[in-house]
Amino acid sequence: xxxxxxxxxxxxDAISPDVSRWQHLERTFAELVRLYGYREVRTPxxxxxxxxxxxxxxxxxxxxxxMYTFTDxxxxxxxxxxxxxxxxxxxxxxxxxxQQGHVTRLWYLTxxxxxxxxxxxxxxxxxxxxxxxxxxxxxxxxxxxxxxxxRFYERLGITDVRALLNCIGRAETRKRFGEAVLxxxxxxxxxxxxxxxxxxxxxxxRLLDSKDDEIKEAVVGAPSILDHLEDSSRxxxxxxxxxxxxxxxxxxxxxxxxxxxDYYTDTVFEVQSEGLGAQNALCGGGRYDDxxxxxxxxxxxxxxxxxxxxxxxxxxxxxxxxxxxxxxxxFLVAATDGAKDAVAKLARDMRAAGISVMTDLEERSLRNQxxxxxxxxxxxxxxxxxxxxxxxxxxxxxxxxxxxKQVSQEExxxxxVKQG
Ligand code: HAM
Numbered sequence: 001x002x003x004x005x006x007x008x009x010x011x012x013d014a015i016s017p018d019v020s021r022w023q024h025l026e027r028t029f030a031e032l033v034r035l036y037g038y039r040e041v042r043t044p045x046x047x048x049x050x051x052x053x054x055x056x057x058x059x060x061x062x063x064x065x066x067m068y069t070f071t072d073x074x075x076x077x078x079x080x081x082x083x084x085x086x087x088x089x090x091x092x093x094x095x096x097x098x099q100q101g102h103v104t105r106l107w108y109l110t111x112x113x114x115x116x117x118x119x120x121x122x123x124x125x126x127x128x129x130x131x132x133x134x135x136x137x138x139x140x141x142x143x144x145x146x147x148x149x150x151r152f153y154e155r156l157g158i159t160d161v162r163a164l165l166n167c168i169g170r171a172e173t174r175k176r177f178g179e180a181v182l183x184x185x186x187x188x189x190x191x192x193x194x195x196x197x198x199x200x201x202x203x204x205x206r207l208l209d210s211k212d213d214e215i216k217e218a219v220v221g222a223p224s225i226l227d228h229l230e231d232s233s234r235x236x237x238x239x240x241x242x243x244x245x246x247x248x249x250x251x252x253x254x255x256x257x258x259x260x261x262d263y264y265t266d267t268v269f270e271v272q273s274e275g276l277g278a279q280n281a282l283c284g285g286g287r288y289d290d291x292x293x294x295x296x297x298x299x300x301x302x303x304x305x306x307x308x309x310x311x312x313x314x315x316x317x318x319x320x321x322x323x324x325x326x327x328x329x330x331f332l333v334a335a336t337d338g339a340k341d342a343v344a345k346l347a348r349d350m351r352a353a354g355i356s357v358m359t360d361l362e363e364r365s366l367r368n369q370x371x372x373x374x375x376x377x378x379x380x381x382x383x384x385x386x387x388x389x390x391x392x393x394x395x396x397x398x399x400x401x402x403x404x405k406q407v408s409q410e411e412x413x414x415x416x417v418k419q420g
Contacts, residue, residue, distance in 0.1 A: 010116065010124025012310075017325055021313050024323040026109060028155050029129045029307075036148055038107040038131060043087035045111070049077040054295050055086035057262025059202040066114040080113035083261065084306055085288070086295065088132045093297040103135040109309075121279035121311050130306035131285075134292065137301030139239035142267045142287055146240075147247050149271060149283055149305050156312060157321035158273070158282075163244070163251040165269045167237035168205065168258055169229045171290065177228040178204035181219070188218035205258040211278060224255040233266050240267055263288040267303065275318040276311055283307035328356045329416050331373035335366050335385025343384050346394070346409060355416045357382070374399060379419075382412060 007013055014022050030040070049069050056062045068080040081087055088106055091097075097104045109129050116122050131148060133141050146163050153161040168174060181204040182189065189200055200207060207219055229237070244251050251269075259268045268286035276282070285305025292300035316323070330350070334343040343359060350357050358376055360369045366385075373381040383395040383404075394412050397404035407415065 008124070010118035012123065012125075018313075020326045021316060021323050022309065023326060025156060025309060025312060025316075026129070029107070029109070029152060032152055032155055033107045033131060033148060036105065036144065038105040041088055041091055041106045041108050043081070043084070043091050043108070043110070046078045046080050047087050047090065049079040051086050051090055051295060052079055052082060055089070055261075055263055055291055056083065059199075060262050061260055062114060066116060068113045068115060081110065082114050083112055084108050084110045084128055084130045085132060085261075085263070085291070085304055088130075088304075089134065089292055089295060089297070089302070092132075092134055093292070093295070098135050098300060101135065103133065103141070106132045106134070108132075119279065121276045121308070121314055123310060127309035128306040129309060130304060132302060132304035134302040135300055136303075137289065139236050139243060141301075141303050142236075142240045143243035143247065143249075145285060145303050145305050146244060146251070146269055147249050149269075149285065149307065150249050152307065153271060153282065153312070156316060158312065158315050158319060160273075161250070161271055163249060163269050163271055164254040164257055165237075165241070165244075165251050165267065166225070166253065166255055166257040167229060167233055167266050168225055168264060168268055168286075169233045170265055173225075173228055173230055173233065174205060177223070177225050180223045180228065181205065181207060184222045185215075185218045188214070203262075206260070208256045209258050225258075226253070226255050236266055259284055259286060263291040263294070265289045269305075271307075273311075273315045275315050279311065281308070282311050282315065328358050328376055328378045329419065330355065330357045330380040330382050331369075331376045331378045332357050332359045333366065333369040333373060333381050333383045334360065335383050335388075338386055339384045339389055342389055346382070346384060349409070350413060350416070353413045353417055355413065380416070 052067060053063055062082045067082055070078055072078050088108060092104060092106070107130065109127065111125055111127050113125055115124060118124060131145055133145055150161055150163055169177070182201065185207060189197055192200065207215055208222065210216060257268055257270055264286040266287045266289070270284045271282045272280040273282050274280065283305055287301070287303040289301040292298065292302060332343050332347050334340045347357050347359050358378065360372060364372065370381065379399055381397040381399055383397060388394050391406070393406045393408055395404050396407050396412055396415070
């Protein structure tokens, strides 16, 4: 019978053995960022809608088209978080984490919600691991975040990782540059309907990284933002590149990278992967020096990145990256009724020694218990019957090889502890 309910379109369940990859990715990230002094922060699943409108930008696609917004019973407009940065900055301000001019380093793992047309690598519920480094305007802060990003993918075993960088300058620069882009595409623009024209005028930089073939053609030969930067932005960008070269981080400068959220200033970057097809960004990040002030805090520079968990998992699968599997080590089998209590005690002793074991709960026959053991995917069955009880031993069966041997309970525990 077909199930009555399915996971909503654009969402996924993570089930064993896939979940092993998730756990491996999460552990790898937490361990890596610990080495750089980042602390974890967990923020609510929903926030006041205005927080995202003010940070991501009123004209951004995320805000105009993709937010899961609802009115709660108190008549307040709330939104499931479409990204992690604004909530982290909100928490940073609410808990005064940046007092005394400290640099604050935070990391997170969060689901995000965007009403998108689902396809490979693009979902309505997806997950990000991310970093926010708040309180430093130094190029060393940008370099640290970019270096960690690249090291993360290397540690996951993903090959050919290269950071693609750009500098989009300050708001004023972007305004002037946006006009230059619009005049370059004037011929194309006049043939668009009024909604298309308005979209282009509100956010002309997005034309540069559009995936639409017609727009791609219209922007060929468009001016580069790198020729419009103020000296301070140019010097900052050059310093970031020098630091990355010193740290042996592979990168290229790509003036077409502009990012979809409005809060960026100066450095922006992505890591892309061919294996992802159209949704080729593994991660995205950059500097956002106006955001903290924009949501009511003091003028505070900051830089961060978020990496799509599902996209990293797709690339790991494509590249056949092996990860440790989470599995139960043994299934305990009571071969006779008289052995049931002894099996229960053995299970307790083994768990106390840190060995993961399952037992039969349904009073099944020996044959059915052995079937259960096979299905459990545990590598071993441990069989205890009257004979073993008398001899003070157990039968340790290797379920893959089909071989078995008699060992004492102490030996059994020593063997399985060693195999971990
Ligand atoms: P973003 O570029 O919108 O940036 O998202 C970062 C990454 O999240 C993307 O590169 C992608 O891997 C993943 N992602 C985003 N949307 C989806 C989706 N619908 N399905 C699957 N994966 C997705 C941000 O969110 C910023 N908060 C990054 C940041 C942090 N900037 C500064 N600090």
